[in-house]
Amino acid sequence: MRQVRHHFGDQDREAFGKSLGVSRASLAYYERGERTPDANVLSRYRTDLGVSLEWLLTGAGEMFADTSAVPSGPSFHTIRPDLFREVGRLVAKLHKAEGITLPPDALFDEQSSAYNALIERAEDPSDVDELSSLLPWLETRLKRQLSAAKAEPGAGKRGA
Incomplete structure (x- = not known):
């Protein structure tokens, strides 16, 4: 789950959690693997962000279900x-x-x-x-x- 937030530019947990309808603390627990998100949260990852449930649950396959419709992540610059x-x-x-x-x-x-x-x-x-x-x-x-x-x-x- 942390990788998804990273893909979208490393927003802070407060803002990212709010966009998914979960608290900052809940998102932190999910990202650290200390708690398992319920079906509603998993559904939001799928419908709102396009994340593959197979990837989210097992790590197998691509992060995004339809890679042609992947919401854009951050723009990249050369590291100074x-x-x-x-x-x-x-x-x-x-x-x-x-x-x-x-x-x-x-x-x-x-x-x-x-x-x-x-x-x-x-x-x-x-x-x-x-x-x-x-x-x-x-x-x-x-x-x-x-x-x-x-x-x-x-x-x-x-x-x-």
């Missing part, structure tokens, strides 16, 4: 290594400040999501100056997300 590193340092710094230690893969996932958020926020993702000017916005956004994640029971973001 210097900016990606800077975002990575910011993510690591903020996690350290909150006393959160993540495994390397999870930290990389957080870095990638933050980088994508920065790119999506920019009017011109190829403008390095604009991207750099958005770093304070990204820092504020990440701080809010970390605070919310620490407050959410079962979020897995434990102190070191």
Whole structure:
């Protein structure tokens, strides 16, 4: 289920869950595999997003039932290594400040999501100056997300 949200641009759980008629917490449980979604939720994935139920339930086949009618995902841009590193340092710094230690893969996932958020926020993702000017916005956004994640029971973001 996490892969579906990722396909649609890594919207935050609140907005994505709302579009499917489920709470942020429920979506988090489903994505972590801690709970099984009911038939209504599975139906919304199929009818609203075009996700193949076979893929959703078993992982077999294609993610989308009709690949010719797949709703578009995010647009892709070439990763700027210097900016990606800077975002990575910011993510690591903020996690350290909150006393959160993540495994390397999870930290990389957080870095990638933050980088994508920065790119999506920019009017011109190829403008390095604009991207750099958005770093304070990204820092504020990440701080809010970390605070919310620490407050959410079962979020897995434990102190070191």
